[in-house]
Amino acid sequence: MGREKPKNNVMLIISIMLGYALTYMDKNMIATAIIPLETELSLNASQSGLLMSMFFIGYTVMQFPSGWLSDKIGPKKVLLISMGTILIATIFFGFVSALVLLMVIRLLAGLGHAGIPTSSTKVVANNIQPKQKMFVQSLILSTSGIGGILAFTLGSTLINMSWRYAYYGLAVLYAVSIIMIFFFFPKQKKNPIGGQEKKEDKVKISVVFKEKNVFALFAALLFLNIVLYGYLSWLPSFYETNFGFDLKAISITLSINAILMSVGALSSSIMVDKVFKGNDKRFALISILVCAIACIVFAMTNSLVMSITMMFIFTLSSNAVFVTLFSWPHKLIRQEVIGSSIAIINMGSTIGGFLSPTITGYLITAFGGNYSVAFIAMGLSAVVCGFVILLVKTKPVSNGEYKFN
Template identity: 45%
Template structure:
């Protein structure tokens, strides 16, 4: 009777739970995307070169990377709701702070601590999904929430870009306010951890953190995320500068183009969730390898194109295919790892992704600077990373669960 009542309560609040998690994730991705347009007027105002702007973007991911594993561990130990609320509160505070400072050192430090705040959200979100939904629904719900990467992009490249065009400081004051709203939504709609009342589950042996962090599949997926995020975050960080430089577009027009791109990215994430739950169930490895190979070819075609229309089409295809690979990797743990260690597993795996986010802006900024402003070498580097991601995925042993 107690189990049935708990399940009924979770089902009743599932819409509010999903809405709150999507609201927070939308802000997370808006923040990640908006910095790439905000950095243009910031660089002009403070005479920063590509190496220095890359530093600002990279230190965000350093803070993100350092706290990913502790954030996932905390989600498993104290429950995801507390970590979600702490994350959103910290990001809100540091978004406000970023909008009022005026030196390179403070820009770098504040983005570092904003990254610390971001670190707890992905793993806690996945843990909340695992705690509140049956396994057969988790892949679709996870992909539904990940579709907010596109929603966050739309907000960043419409509302955010227009605010940046007016005054980049206004954009971060608005962002801090929206993070606080997301904090309130999580406080209201996300339930506390559902108490496990299944006697068999209570008797099951506990999986140690050491076993999780040394698990073959966890480490392989962590490396795959690192490689794929050279492409994802490289694109996110440098696309506005690339489009502005190559085609002479103003910030507002760049924002409009990237907003359209984000719409297609959102649709792709939703669609791939259905594909992975139905058509490619048990065939995730083949799906990811195919997507990473196709992404590499598209990125090379994109950087070779000198036509704005063709480049826009290629950009949309790159975003749709690469985000499909990301969604497949991110949702895979729900199928191959035990629910009790989802937070820690996702935290470790996503650490690879955030390390890619840390390294990509700096490495690509250096490559662009070394090539006298040319983006060809940098984008070729991203294509190579995508190919290596696909090769890495081939090493995953789908018959080997985290507890083994």
């Protein structure tokens, strides 16, 4: 069957990017939708945090099963099932009004979202040449910014009319994405860059659990996502409470911030290759230190200009770190078990995503609606992430990749 034609690879990547963008639109939009939801359902910060966190319980539970299935039955099937589950959850979220039902639906959405990163990474591993993998992975992850832009422009416009309309509109976009995945994902079971996929069966799954780097990256992404999802969850409420922003002002500010998410993601692979000469670890350590400092200054300043400046800086730096850590497995981990490995690594992300809104929501409530302590806690979490990154072991070999220990 040979290699995929370049034009097919382009459509394949575009299909993944659209699906990824919509999942990030979903993750970002809840932070804005929670404002009218709090009013309609009379929720406090702790209840809002719990509602946002339910998504990550489902995400965490399905991480490893979806990764294992991506290795065994193929990423296309996993991706279609995942997107179908999200579509159903999104439609129903717009219909219900009870807090318990909304929490159950967000849990279901999380179950669906779990299959997106594992199956997408598996597709990249199987269909993209080794030298291009990190760039393509960073390109896909840069759609976090596109998803943010969609959330804070299209999503916010619909939320201004009714938060329910926003979720109906999102459901339509998910349906388009499912159609693209069905038509543009490769059908053959051959691995275009290295033989038959069934060779993967010869690599025991126990290999993944013996790899220390998998668990180091798991921990690093856990602490990093406490920062990422903490500030994504509470930025709209922060600017409404501290600076009196309305939804329009919030949407404009966070749309610019979303653009910087993509810039941070896209620049990471370029910076690693051109400036840091392939030293991923040094780049990640410098970026996470900048992120920590910016987050703490953001929490302590009363100046709107300084606040927005620091927000932009920790957006750039945190997303650069995220993409670097999430792309590292293409260098550190065997292709045959990358789906299962990414599942474990991304489980750290989802646990961090679950803990963050809940912990920060509790801190905000405990300190009488003061957001400063919550954002300082996020900055300290970034510092811990830096210490964990030091534990990642990289052993360069002649082809520019790393040994699988």
